[in-house]
Amino acid sequence: MNFQRILVPLAGVAVAVLAWRAYGWPGVAIALTGIVMWALLHFTRLTQVLKRAGERPIGYCDSAVMLNAKLRPGLTLLHVIGMTRALGEQLSPKDAQPEVYRWTDGSASHVTCDFAHGKLARWELHRPDPGAAGGAGPDR
Structure with a gap:
């Protein structure tokens, strides 16, 4: 169960109640202003990430190897989209768990990421065989 969906609204209510007990209605107004500011900051971040990705x-992605190095378990899909500055190619069926996305770079290397309930569970880097490119390496 995702406790953030429960704890974040409860924390907001608790802040408002504590502000009311300490300062009355002016305290509630200040607490609600802070909560709305926090929500607007998150909304602005979301829209900027999606604007860049669009x-x-x-x-x-620019480099699948660098993306692979930056990934760690527990990252959100939004965070990975922000790192790559591109939406991932969805490989799994819509609304299926885990969600599987792929990012590919210019050299045909790709990173396939599995997201369980919006959090990065596992990922895999695939690099093409340099010998299969037909002599793309240096001559010696």
Whole structure:
């Protein structure tokens, strides 16, 4: 169960109640102003990440190897989208768990990420075989 969905609203109510007990209605007004400011900051971050991601091709990242190095368990999908600045190519059926997304770079390397309930559970880096490219390496 995702406790953040319960604890964050309860914390907001608790802050408002404590502000009312300490300062009355002016305290509630200040507490609610702070809560609304916090919500607006998160909304602004969300829209900026999605705006940047909307300007790039779906499933593209600059470097799959660097993305692989930055990933860690528990990252949210929004955080990974922010790191890649692109929406991932969805490989799993819609609304299925775990959600599977792929980001590919210019060298055909790709990172496949599994998100369980919005959090990164596992990922895998795949790099193409350099010998299969038909002599793309240096001549010696």
